[in-house]
Amino acid sequence: MTRHEEIIKSHPIRRSEAQKAAFREYVLETAKERGVDARVEKSSDGKNQNVIIGNVERADVVLTAHYDTPAASLFPNIMIPRNVPLFFAYQMVPVLFMLIVGFAAGFVAQTAVGGEDLRVFAIAFLIVYYALFFIMFRGFSNKNNYNDNTSGVATVLTIIDKLGADKRNKVAFILFDNEEKGKKGAKAYFKDHKELMADRLLINFDCVGDGSEVVFISMENAEKKSEHEMLHASFEPNDDYTPHFYSIKGSESNSDYKVFPCGVGCMVCRKSKGGLLYTPRIHTKFDTIANNSNIEYISDGIINLVNKIS
Numbered sequence: 001m002t003r004h005e006e007i008i009k010s011h012p013i014r015r016s017e018a019q020k021a022a023f024r025e026y027v028l029e030t031a032k033e034r035g036v037d038a039r040v041e042k043s044s045d046g047k048n049q050n051v052i053i054g055n056v057e058r059a060d061v062v063l064t065a066h067y068d069t070p071a072a073s074l075f076p077n078i079m080i081p082r083n084v085p086l087f088f089a090y091q092m093v094p095v096l097f098m099l100i101v102g103f104a105a106g107f108v109a110q111t112a113v114g115g116e117d118l119r120v121f122a123i124a125f126l127i128v129y130y131a132l133f134f135i136m137f138r139g140f141s142n143k144n145n146y147n148d149n150t151s152g153v154a155t156v157l158t159i160i161d162k163l164g165a166d167k168r169n170k171v172a173f174i175l176f177d178n179e180e181k182g183k184k185g186a187k188a189y190f191k192d193h194k195e196l197m198a199d200r201l202l203i204n205f206d207c208v209g210d211g212s213e214v215v216f217i218s219m220e221n222a223e224k225k226s227e228h229e230m231l232h233a234s235f236e237p238n239d240d241y242t243p244h245f246y247s248i249k250g251s252e253s254n255s256d257y258k259v260f261p262c263g264v265g266c267m268v269c270r271k272s273k274g275g276l277l278y279t280p281r282i283h284t285k286f287d288t289i290a291n292n293s294n295i296e297y298i299s300d301g302i303i304n305l306v307n308k309i310s
Contacts, residue, residue, distance in 0.1 A: 002292045003161065004154035004209070008146060014069045015141045020049070020177065023067060027051050027157070027175060034160055036168060043188030047178070050185050053160065054172035056193075060309050061227055062172050062202045063159060063302065065152030066179030066186070066256055070283045072142040074135075079207060079267060079279040081215055081253045082246065086276075094136060102129035146290040148282040149179070151209030151268075154290075158299045167306050176256050179206075186256035201227045203264045204257035207279050208298055209290025211270040214243045215277060217251045222262040227309060231264070234304035241297050244277075268294050 001009075011023040024040050031038035031053050038053040056062055070077075075094045080087040102125040109124035156173050163171065177185035190197055201222060208214075214235065222228050235243040248258075257263030269277040281287045 002154070002295070003157045004146075004150060004290055004292055004295060007150050007154055007157075012069075012145060012150075013141050013143060014067055014145075015071075015180075020068060024049065024051055027053070027067075030157060031160065035165065036160060041189075043185070044192050045188055048185040048188045049177050050189050051175040052172070053156075053174070054168060056172040056174070056196060056200075058169050059172035060170050060201070061305065062174060062197075062200055063156055064174045064176060064186075064202060064204045064256060065156045065206065066149050066177070067153050067175040068178055068180050068185075069145040069150075070142050070148060070180045071136070071138055072140045072285065073137065073283040075283075076281055076286070077148075077283040079253060079269070079282070080276065081217060081251050081267065081269065082277050084250065084252045087252045098129050098132045098136075101132060102126070142283060142285065142287065144285050144287045146288050147207045147209040147279070148287055149206050151207060151290040151295065152205035155205045155208055155295050155298050158295050159302050162299055162303055163306065167310055170306050170309050179256055183254075183256050183259055186259040190259050197260055197262075199225075199262060200260075201225050201231075201262050201264065202257060202260045203231070203266060203302070204255055205266050205298065206253075206255040206257075207282055208266060208268045209294050210279060210281065211268040211294075212241050213269040213271050213277055214241055214294075214298065215253075215265075215267050215269055216243065216245045217248055217253050217257075217265045217267075218245070219248050219257070219261060219263045222264050223247060225262060227305070228264070230308040231305055234308060235301040238297075240293065243301075266298065268298075 014020050014023045028038050041050050041052050105128035106121035106125035110121040113120050253265045257265040269279050
């Protein structure tokens, strides 16, 4: 059984405090089996519990993923990393939907009671708008999270499985809490460890299970580091996968890496006939695709990187 299959079987939803606590225990036990030190670090604000694996202070590179899973949404959260206008235009689709339904509800309510008092319209609009907002972004847990972000977590644990004991002092791992609530776990970690993370290369894996276009997006400071050049050299294209390396300028992928000055985001996309890179299905019940070969390709590339650093 692969790491991804194991997580899907035992911890498919990681949203409630109990679900996340059970998963953290699984990660701690996994690290212990591999002889790697691991601990849960509660942020200084007391609202996030990140899992730290290895020694971040000694590491040349930190590998991360977020372990929480999202709410189910009426609209998939389509990732479009290399078409920024289209990315932001699509973000407006659920907002427009909520506005239209809210206005319709207000109009129906106002018509039903008659009169010119707009308070009925406003009350109905606000009730429906915020009810839809809650249902879509804070409501029911998504039951299928194969790609977002079980694939990222499985990649981190697979790298730990493959990493030789003699290389473990070169790399550390962090599984962030509450990314789906606005990257809160990553933000809290950086706030608590600004000096430590100011100049340290961090590679974050988020939605790497579906597609064959392996996309790396780098913050400006990350591109200046020698380890970043090694990252390029560690991933070779083959018949199944094509790696792409882009700067944050002209790119958009909203994940934990953006919190860190030397952050690099890794995602895997499909490519349309017109050349558009995109990742569909996430945040919906259709998030049921995550190819273990993707995880193997990425984890092998990262092992190459660690070997080059060593």
